[in-house]
Amino acid sequence: MWRKKYYENPRRLALAAIAKETQTTTPTIASALPHLDPTKSEKHDLETLPPLDAAKCPRFSAAKTRVFNQDTFDAALAMPSSVVGIAPSPDKPTATIATDILARLQSTAAALQHLNPATAPRVAVLNMASERNPGGGWLKGSSAQEEALCFRSTLAASLHRTLYPLQRRTGLYTRDVVVFRVSAGDGHKLMVPETDPAFLPIVSVLSVAGIRRPEVKPEGEAVDGEGEASSAHPDSRVPEEKPTHAKGKDKAKAPKGPFVFANPADRELTKDKMRLCLRMAGTKGHAMLILGAIGCGAFQNPPQEVAECWQVLSEAEFAGGWFREVWFAVYDRRNEGNYEIFKEAFDGKVM
Known part of the structure; x- marks a missing residue:
């Protein structure tokens, strides 16, 4: 079937314009927050990143999992309020809110000395990335999950072309990602200048690619x-x-x-990608995670089996209290069934 090129599609042209504005706004946001480095990311490989050290585990009680049919960043922004009872406030800078969240997390951790004060209050978000192109097709107005993250934040500035292609068991960790747009449902409106950059939400992002059309x-x-x-x-x-x-x-x-x-090796590779995601998050000290149906969009991975692969959360390396809470943001706009599959598999479960 003939398909319009992106420059013939009004919706994609509008999103491409948003991407361009995000690119030009990002340096201004970064310069206003000199204690952060939104352009920095680290490349990690499952084979060389050491397994989580049980002696450094904060030993939270078993993590509760939730599943939401929601935009990834929207879920991430709601998570601290739901998990530890600290809501975003127009009267408090982000750093102050992070300190409050850390204090709440410390009250539920058995090993307080192992909580990283820089990252424990931050939600770590899975970016279901393209292994070929930084940000996927965001500059051309594509609208999968990775593109949605790039439209709204400084993420793309950390996804450097020199880091690509991503090898099969390789991912990127971006510690400082500033969210400065509202979601697509609210028109992608800029949060600045109405919101001072010091009050903008900050998350960390784990960029891992699903298997492309297995x-x-x-x-x-x-x-x-x-x-x-x-x-x-x-x-x-x-x-x-x-x-x-x-x-x-x-x-x-x-x-x-x-x-x-069809190939059992693809199942094991998918599990390894998930292990990499969890290992990066645990190594960097994140207590709250937003995961997703990796590969189940444009890459057409089988969602039922991908959900089953996420049972790696129960493996010995990741169990035992590394994470305070784990959510799955499975935004199923077309009612393809992915949300229901993950909800049945994980919602309300304790891992």
């Missing part, structure tokens, strides 16, 4: 009817379709369950 197959089947697995099956993002929906000769072609990775 081969998938219906669960329980070794191959499809043609003798080989499907590549990026168009229905790989929807929940189970019941065979009773099919009639006559088409019944045999009906999906027999949700789609899964």
